[in-house]
Amino acid sequence: MTPWTLELPDPDATRRLGRALGQALRPGLVVALEGDLGAGKTALAKAAIAAAGGVDEDDVVSPTFIIAAEYPGAPEVLHVDAYRLESPGAFVDLGFGALEEGPRAVLIEWADRIAAALPGDRLTVRLAHADPARRATLEAGGPASAAALEAVRAVV
Ligand SMILES: Nc1ncnc2c1ncn2[C@@H]1O[C@H](COP(=O)(O)OP(=O)(O)OP(=O)(O)O)[C@@H](O)[C@H]1O
Ligand SMILES: [Mg+2]
Known part of the structure; x- marks a missing residue:
């Protein structure tokens, strides 16, 4: 499927973009956040998690040291x-099961490190x-993520 860049x-x-992504989240949707140190992965995730409705943006912490955190919301x-x-095996060992x-x-930061464990x-x-700014490229790998990508494009 054709990537979309903005x-x-x-x-x-x-x-x-994070808020639009948060509104497009559905149970079982996996979002792989990739990019170098400081590219904005956590900033995007915070806005998305808050937009899913369960917490304020300020209550979302960077998971770099805790590895994983769960937040209430819909979903x-x-x-x-x-x-x-x-x-990838170290992620499987955390026991989250079949994510999809x-x-x-x-939402997974540095997802490229565990790609083999992802759907x-x-x-x-x-x-x-794209100093000092950033550039985002979104790409869907199947029907569920394609629907999410369309939903994001419709509101950004
Ligand atoms: N579009 C943008 N233009 C300029 N700065 C931005 C943009 N988006 C985010 N930033 C800034 O980039 C900085 C780093 O963001 P963030 O911590 O989210 O990166 P990260 O990809 O999670 O990094 P790490 O891999 O170290 O966890 C923050 O100060 C954030 O405000
Ligand atoms: Mg981060």
Whole structure:
């Protein structure tokens, strides 16, 4: 499926994309957040988790050290940071099971590190530095993520 690229001129633009993503979350949707250190993965995830309705943005913490956190919302969201995971197997060992079967939506920072443990039908969001701004490229890997991508495009 064709990737979609958009410019994020400032942190507010990242937040807007995050909110749109949060509204498009569904149980079992897996969102792979990729991009270098400081690219904006956590900023995007915070806005998305808050938009899913369960918490304020300020209550979402970076999962770099805790690896995974669950948030209430509609749907509930599992927020993972794979930076410190050594392999896809290390993620499987955490016991979250088949992510695409729900009951939560899943946002994964540094998802490229554990790609082999993720379903093919996932929405990949690549964030790149375009100093001082950012650029986002969204790509769907199957029907569920394609529907989410369409929903995001409709509101950003
Ligand atoms: N579109 C943007 N333009 C400029 N700065 C931005 C933009 N989006 C986010 N930022 C800023 O980038 C910084 C780093 O963001 P963030 O912590 O979310 O990155 P990250 O990808 O999660 O990094 P890490 O891999 O280290 O966890 C924040 O200060 C954030 O405000
Ligand atoms: Mg981060």
